[in-house]
Amino acid sequence: QSALTQPASVSGSPGQSITISCTGTSSDIGDYNYVSWYQQHPGKAPKLIIYEVTNRPSGVSNRFSGSKSGNTASLTISGLQAEDEVDYYCASYTTTNTYIFGTGTKVTVL
Amino acid sequence: QVQLHESGPGLVKPSGTLSLTCAVSGASISSYNWWSWVRQPPGKGLEWIGEIDHNENANYNPSLTSGLTFSIDKAKNQFSLKLSSVTAADTATYYCARVAMRDGYNKFYFDFWGQGILVTVSS
Numbered sequence: 001q002s003a004l005t006q007p008a009s010v011s012g013s014p015g016q017s018i019t020i021s022c023t024g025t026s027s028d029i030g031d032y033n034y035v036s037w038y039q040q041h042p043g044k045a046p047k048l049i050i051y052e053v054t055n056r057p058s059g060v061s062n063r064f065s066g067s068k069s070g071n072t073a074s075l076t077i078s079g080l081q082a083e084d085e086v087d088y089y090c091a092s093y094t095t096t097n098t099y100i101f102g103t104g105t106k107v108t109v110l
Numbered sequence: 111q112v113q114l115h116e117s118g119p120g121l122v123k124p125s126g127t128l129s130l131t132c133a134v135s136g137a138s139i140s141s142y143n144w145w146s147w148v149r150q151p152p153g154k155g156l157e158w159i160g161e162i163d164h165n166e167n168a169n170y171n172p173s174l175t176s177g178l179t180f181s182i183d184k185a186k187n188q189f190s191l192k193l194s195s196v197t198a199a200d201t202a203t204y205y206c207a208r209v210a211m212r213d214g215y216n217k218f219y220f221d222f223w224g225q226g227i228l229v230t231v232s233s
Contacts, residue, residue: 036219045223093218
């Protein structure tokens with residue numbers, strides 16, 4: 001199975017909003033609302049920041065929000081801060097009872 | 111607080127078997143959660159390897175099924191991965207993770223992760 005497609009990098013200035021896309025197929029993102037997003041600092045384990053497309057776990061900043069349209073999910077970071085400059089991965093459950101991750105996006109704060 | 115901790119050899123010879131264990135604390139391995147393995151080659155993205163439940167039902171990444179087995183040890187509250195006939199392409203940081211559950215239903219996302227263990231395949 002091929003990875004979900006994310007832009008390799010996205011950048012923005014402090015305070016701005018950026019959006020990271022995650023494109024799959026009708027066998028994963030398009031068929032389920034089981035899209036999740038993870039933030040990963042260098043050398044650390046991924047951390048869940050969005051689940052079931054739009055939900056934030058307790059303790060995650062409300063600057064992070066998720067959405068989905070068709071086969072593409074999106075993560076928006078509003079009020080961009082220097083601490084947001086890390087890697088982000090999307091993931092989806094699939095129709096073959098497996099999971100698939102995105103290719104990953106590095107966020108740069110200008 | 112749920113915690114997961116991977117352990118195993120950090121170096122495996124080519125054609126050998128990679129064996130890792132994930133010890134779980136703060137939760138029972140016998141619960142209805144599924145328990146997953148995810149890996150990340152150096153400088154690359156995350157790849158889901160597979161998952162196992164308390165009844166030892168398993169789902170595998172179709173790209174990785176060859177030589178891959180999972181097991182669960184309820185007495186020790188841990189689960190394990192074995193990958194045989196490894197090559198340099200299996201060099202990665204391996205994470206174990208719990209698939210979230212709420213109200214008795216699988217929620218299809220990973221809520222707790224281990225810190226990861228780097229496994230290098232080299233002679």
